[in-house]
Amino acid sequence: MTTTAGTATGTAPRSAELFQRAEARTAHNYKPLPVVVEHAEGAWMTDVDGTRYLDLLAGYSALNFGHGHPGLLRVAHEQLDKLTLTSRAFVHDRFADFCAALGDLCGKELVLPMNTGAEAVETAIKVMRKWGYEVKGVTPGQANIIVASGNFHGRTTTIVGFSDDPDARDGFGPFAPGFTMVPYGDLAAVEAAIDENTVGVLMEPIQGEGGVVLPPDGFWKGLRELTARENVLMAADEIQAGLGRTGRTFASDHEEVVPDLYVLGKALGAGIV
Template sequence: MSAPAQTRSSADLIRAEEPVLAHNYHPLPVVVARAEGTWVEDVEGRRYLDMLAGYSALNFGHRHPALIEAAHRQLDRLTLTSRAFHNDRLAEFAQRLAELTCLDMVLPMNTGAEAVESGIKVARKWAYEVKGVPADRATIVVAAENFHGRTTTIVSFSTDETARQGFGPFTPGFRIVPYNDLAALEAAVDETTAAVLLEPIQGEAGVVVPDEGYLAGVRELTRRKGCLFIADEIQSGLGRTGRTLAVEHESVVPDVLLLGKALGGGIVPVSAVVARREVLGVLRPGEHGSTFGGNPLAAAVGTAVVELLETGEYQRRATELGVVLRGGLAALVGKGVLGFRARGLWAGVDIDPAVGTGREIGERLLREGVLVKDTHGSTIRLAPPLTITSEELEGALGALEKVLA
């Protein structure tokens, strides 16, 4: 990558944002201007190894050639029709995504939060029409410390007070139980329960991996109790954990699957609700929709993403490089790292507070040319593109060791 033609400095551009952008983020002080693969460049031409990958939106790296080519081809033909008309890209996308996930039907949307909201609506409609729950009494059971988005409905069942404070009144119809606790889940499910909505691995909470058997237990419980299992794989899915889906580690197929982030290849926002036919089949014309959902450009890029995953290459890379990641982090335990949780190329690393907060570690790594993001106090997340090399990954781990020392 050559340095971009840019007259304004990083500091100037950061200052320029202050009066005109809502302050709903606290980004690290880097202004990215170009990117390729696992590397990004700021406006001054400094290079950084991206160890966040857009919270898994960039599983295939920045500007993956196959995805860029698919987008360019579609840009020259057709970008948007709305769902008022059919388009020639949507059927293939839906068919291949359903086959990849071992489910039947697809409801295309745009953002992850839209997929979650859509999943909630579908579960409630299913509960009334199929299960026979009395009108307006359907409940959905969720886990504490969850992160499913920041819409008003979703923050209604968040346990993060920063996400909730000042945004009430909250939407009723949700029951919160501890994550990774089958007994608590069983106690919360009753005849009004439409669905259990869970992240197979909790991302924002710090990459919390449940005990072996938990997801299989959720699947058995929901079948036995006659409610849906909705797996939010917006961060954990599409190769990140070494499988196409994180639920595959326990050979689980949910009733409803929520996808996003990497489904758009880091190019356009693409999300989807993928489900069994008898679940998504409850929707009728006019009951749900999206102007941009299923647009031809998104469908073309999404199809190219599915093609990459069909090869199995990225799942294998996440598995193999996950061994390198875990080994490097294990060597740092007791040397500034209190502990970590990892699956595939995804890890939550608990930093000793005596060494620094997660934010401070992120700022120190920035100075070493590595980009990460903190979550909850002294925890940082590592989620590099699945295209990273072992040498690049070892370099990032070396930088972490240096800033901890």
């Protein structure tokens, strides 16, 4: 949507120049729209030619709180003047409060911060496997995780290995074993796939990459009941659907479900980090 000079489908002179320069020196892993943003506030973006756009993408959920939220920018500026980065070899003065607040929000005892959503998914995979070996007693090296068709959990080699999207996986193998794919929203298929080596089910409460895909009513609640009964961990990838994007804190909340693991990202950094 535009409100000033320019059109949503055409590309004005400066945008065209900058877009072509970027395309010339950037690996083509994305096909961006020919929009070169210079300023944004709330839900509105302005490109380098002065055209305004209503941003309905929200940065794939990185901007759930809007562009440049003044309260978030204020505390970010205050923090940058004090301390920017420490390694995990130290504990900085905000770490305890952050982990406690996030854990309380999720209703969980422990939090493990990572850098990106894909890293968060990889960490959930590691947690489920380690739990399977050390708690459930799965034979070492045999752990299996059930995933859904049409999934999108990130772009690391492990994750694209259990994608069924050719654009995500073609040309990047060989892939790690240990994943079983079932149709999204098919509870009977999940149940049939569970065996003695199954340590977890990793799914999105709402799929968001290949179009917004909602599971059948009751699927998410049924999955919670099934995994609890079968002694299998349930990991909810809420990176795109969580933190307020669907009108509840988590998309899982729509069916009053609390998974064993929440996988979060994007909006957690408020579009700033």
